[in-house]
Amino acid sequence: MLLYILRRLVLLVPILLGLTLLLFIVARILPGDPVGLAAGPNATPELIAQMKREFGLDQPLPLQYWNYLTGLVSGDWGMSVFTRRPVFADILEYLPATIELVFASLFIAVVVGIPLGLLTAVYKNGPLDYATRTVALGGIAMPRFFLGLLLQMAFAAWLDILPLSGRYPLIESPPDHVTGLYTIDALIAGDWSAFQIALSHLALPAIAMALSPLATIMRMMRSSTIEVLQQDYVMTERALGLSNRLILFKYVLKNAMTSTLTVIGLYVSWLLGGTVLVETVFDWPGLGLYATQAILTQDFMPVIGVTLVIAIIYLVAMLVVDLLYGVFNPKVRYA
Template identity: 35%
Template sequence: MSRIRALQYYIFSRLLLAPLMVWTITTVVFLLLRATPGDPVDAILGPRAPEEQKALVREQLGLGDPIWVQYLHYLGDLLRLNLGTSLSSRGQTVWEIVRDFFPATAELAIFSMAIALFIGVSVGILSASRPNTPLDAAGRIFGIITYSVPLFWIGMLFQLVFSVQLGWFPLGTRYPVTALPPAGFTGLFTIDSLLSGDFGALGVSLYYLALPSFSLGLVLSGIFERIVRVNLKQTLKADYVEAARARGIPERRVLLVHALRNALIPVVTVLGLTLAAMLGGAVLTEVTFSWPGLGNRLYEAISMRDYPTVQGIIVFFAVIVVIASIAIDIINAYIDPRIRY
């Protein structure tokens, strides 16, 4: 089988498995939500509401039906791309919640990923280029610490040091409550500020974004540092690298052009997996910094047992991760001719 045919078969098989993965995730979430103790009607009306009123609301929401009937209704709504209506937002649909809150999460994820790549790749290169030295040991320690440190802990530590004690950054939120955010159609304050030419709003947006994005990016940078360090060390021992050195090519060019290009191929693969970790980490970061994103909204929905909102947001996240994973696999297959599927 030729490489093109094999790649086409792989892409087709992944596309067929994508709905199965999303269905599995949504089914598990549906069952777990209903297996946990508590009643969403109590979260809506309060525990002291009359039982007659509770029964009426439960009937209106379909919570009195058997679980298999609720599940069939849930799947039917998903097939119609209907994520449902929030139980705790006064009739607001889940799609409206995604529209309003996801831009903040996307902006945080983009900047955090950029910081994670910059720090992780830089430290990995420095560590691999100086093997068996204190710099190499420091790089390994950095990777271990950032990979294992709790995200919420590092966020609270940064808040305590840089916000409370030093006063350099705000404690949380996305924009000053006394000012109007930049107007635009993307919902990303930095992009909308650039498009409108409002550089003052751009500076304010970056100022409020700096601490939460650096906290999340720093923790995720350990993943890239370990991958770059290990792969770059192996690549620097390859025959074609030794041949480049024998031809008198400067060591800096050998490192950055010949070795690093191949050592970064696994980084592309890990990007898809890191996206899932970033979405999970965004929940903790948004809650810690009171960031008005979709992760924070998910946390509120879980605490209020808002079934449709929790299910809808997780389905949305699952679709993003599945699409990103497939895209990363395809890109990786094209940039690495050694891959065979």
């Protein structure tokens, strides 16, 4: 297994190299002048030329790409024209908020979707099955930003039981920084008040992002479970007198999880990309909001950096999913 992991990690290098080249070319051929926008409408040609030299935009494109590529290895991901800060420092600041939101959404989708998928498979064509089909259809069809707005109207504006936006109240200090994830940091510090505040701010954006993956995971789990329940070995176990609960949770669940794992892995990248809209709606200070500001100001380096981070997380997530196949299916061997 160790050789398999090392081989997969080595394969990440050409993938990321190709991605950096593609993103760099696309960012440079797009119309617009980020330096002109950052300098302002009253900037003189001398000031614009000075800023271009400062950010290395006066050099030939191949040299710009080479400098960017060598800088990636040393942790220099370029400078943001808009924030005037290193892109890598900005990403480190915004990344924990996005990670917390994405994994909270994925946690909701998995914890709710897998049990519902099992139940709807066992009680196929029952009232619960029809109800979850309706919810699943609505969850997949409804845009995340629209669902976010509905949740804000219902729980923040009308019921006033959850905050409208933001990650933490501006007038209060967040828990001491350990991981950057406010809920985890509050638990580490034993500050239950801070944990409740952080969780209340996390609830609405996490639910808005979780509904679509929850619906897909639930439907995939249902179809996989129905297929497994029709296998010969399940009928043999029932003939031997094993209880339905034992058959379902010891034998059926593990085999039905194999295909569902793929969907969960794919939704990691989907959720990371989906943060752009949800973080903008909820004013959540993560990579999505950072990327949106960079796109609006035509700031190319942050967009490339955010895309690289999403690609790295996605590739690592798919590697973890491939390794988990062996846990749920002993027949899988890693050469």
